[in-house]
Amino acid sequence: MNLFLDALAWLTDPERVTGPNPLAERIGEHLWYTVLALVVSALIAVPLGYLIGHTGKGRQLAVLGSGAARALPSLGLLTIFTLIVGVGNAQVAAIAVFVILGVPSILAGAYAGVEAVDRSVVDAARAMGMTETQILFRVEAPLGLPLLLGGLRSAALQIIATAVLAAYVGLGGLGIYIQRGISLRTYDEMLGGAILIVLLALIVDALFAIAERVARRAIGSAPSRGRPRSERPEPLSTDRQSTLEEIR
Amino acid sequence: MSIRTVRKGRLATGAFAVGAVLALAACGSGDPLAPEDTGSESGDGGAATGPIVIGSQAYYSNEIIAEIYAQALEADGFEVERQFQIGQRDVYMAAMEDGSVQLIPEYSGNLLQFYDAETEARSTEDVAAALPDAVPDGLAVLDPADAQDADSYNVTAAFSEENGITSLADLADFDGTLTVGGNAELESRPYGPPGLSEFYGVDVEFVAIGDSGGPLTKDAIRDGTITMGDIYTADPDLATGDFVTLEDPESMILAQNVTPVVAADLAEAVTPTLDAVNALLTTEELIALNASSVNDQQDSATIATAWLTDNGLL
Missing domain, CATH: 3.40.190.120 (Osmoprotection protein (prox); domain 2)
Incomplete structure (x- = not known):
């Protein structure tokens, strides 16, 4: 039998609407966890990233912390958090795990975006008499927006992929089909669930790609394709650091 | 950035998408998860001469039972090889069927339903009676222990x-x-x-x-x-x-007695040893064994040695 066709047949079966575990509900849960975790991650990581990017301080700490956060095994973390807060509050535990996953990418995007702004532009803004707050919000933040969106984009993808774990602590989501599929050996169901997750990830990725392009157009820089993802923040060069210090 | 490069990028994306779909379709043309036909006959050949390969589920309690079987067989002069923590039923039963694993402790009801999903058998006796016909040729089930893990x-x-x-x-x-x-x-x-x-x-x-x-x-x-x-x-x-x-007066849940599954050509040789172990393995004993693992954090070899010694089998 063709497994791929079986999965498509499973996806289009009317049972997916009327039976237990309706698709719409599970997709809704999956998206809800993703959006919630992304928003919380952004609320934490964006201000912190701007602070680091603008002052140039704490960068090493952020890099080390992000690395450590990325290395944490999500399933183990989810189990421990859920046992701490209780299964009744499993959603809190799950969101905390996804936030830990999402923060590093957004943080990197935020500070890299600010750092990537041409120093002469910042110096010019300063020379015009802008306050530090004005420089951050009127110069650095808008110019760094494409990189920040790149960070949000990769965080969203990681969260969508990892939200599969929510099913482990009774929260549903698309992971349920994968868990059931493994145990019941219903591989059409497993593949069907996996395809949905991939589709969800591709759609969200496309939306962020469009947002990035719009942001780039808006700030007038050349729309260099494929740049945001390959461009990783370079270490702050020493002459930049000294410039910043001189200014201060 | 010229229009030409943009267009090239789009073409590349399109080409990639088409390629990905083709690749997926190619993957889908056969069932990659279907058991492979290895061509080897069940439990044949080297079984009689080489060490007995003992497997276990990826479940701590099952590993303890497998370790008990292993040590009891070693004490009776058999050479054994341990292949513990082999995932779930479809994985290790495939290994049993192709002869790469020759002995594994199983749970009677689940094993029966694995091969006969429609079975009506529920009680310990009915399940035990139905099992020998249900398992594939080349495999044998020994008498169940009293111990249940259902x-x-x-x-x-x-x-x-x-x-x-x-x-x-x-x-x-x-x-x-x-x-x-x-x-x-x-x-x-x-x-x-x-x-x-x-x-x-x-x-x-x-x-x-x-x-x-x-x-x-x-x-x-x-x-x-x-x-x-x-x-x-x-x-x-x-x-x-x-x-x-909660009690189950209608016997909705199948009996799950610990039952050794073994390559048919080994069954006769290992039966006396494993029957002696199973005769002593009650649910209370199994709970105590599990407690040694969960509460006292002992490894399965230590637990097995202690239990066999206490019961005069070592």
Whole structure:
């Protein structure tokens, strides 16, 4: 039998609407966890990233912390958090795990975006008499927006992929089909669930790609394709650091 | 950035997408998860001469039983090789069928349903009687131990007392929502919500909690997230008094006696040793063995040696 066709047949079966575990509900849960975790991650990581990017301080700490956060095994973390807060509050535990996953990418995007702004532009803004707050919000933040969106984009993808774990602590989501599929050996169901997750990830990725392009157009820089993802923040060069210090 | 490059990029994306779809379709043309036909005959050849390869499930309690079998066989002069923690049933039974594993402790009911999903057998005796015909040629099942490790529905002691519920049959009179928690697959199992409805006329809500009756499931029962949870009967925590295991008068849940499955050509040789072990292995003993692992953090070899020594088999 063709497994791929079986999965498509499973996806289009009317049972997916009327039976237990309706698709719409599970997709809704999956998206809800993703959006919630992304928003919380952004609320934490964006201000912190701007602070680091603008002052140039704490960068090493952020890099080390992000690395450590990325290395944490999500399933183990989810189990421990859920046992701490209780299964009744499993959603809190799950969101905390996804936030830990999402923060590093957004943080990197935020500070890299600010750092990537041409120093002469910042110096010019300063020379015009802008306050530090004005420089951050009127110069650095808008110019760094494409990189920040790149960070949000990769965080969203990681969260969508990892939200599969929510099913482990009774929260549903698309992971349920994968868990059931493994145990019941219903591989059409497993593949069907996996395809949905991939589709969800591709759609969200496309939306962020469009947002990035719009942001780039808006700030007038050349729309260099494929740049945001390959461009990783370079270490702050020493002459930049000294410039910043001189200014201060 | 010229229009030409942009267009090239789009073309590349399109080409990639087409390629990906083709690749997926190619993958889909055969079932990659179907068991491979290795061509080797079941349990043939070297079995008689080489060491006996003993497997176990990726389940700590099963590994302890496998280790007990291994040490008992070693004490009787057999050469054994341990291949423990081999995933779940479809993986290790495939290994048993192709002869790369020759002995594994199994649970009778689940093994029977694996090969005969429609079976009507429920009791220890019926399941044991049905098993020999159900397993593939080349494999043999030995006599089951008394010890059982079955799924069971558990509520808090407080809930049981307040509502006078000690049996699944009592649930029909309970007004209020009943929520069942267990592994995601329980929702479709014959002893899951469909069985509760069929055998006891009880309709339940289902919450998937994926730790196989572990701490998350127990916590969920305690804090009321679920009314009752699926916990295996040999779980040491069931003896704490926090939970009441609901009786199953209609025998909805199959008996799950510990039963050795062995390559047919080895069956005769290992039967005396394994029968001697199984004769002593009761559910109480199994719970005690599991407690040594869960509560005292001992490894399976230590637990097995101590148990065999205590029972005069070493």
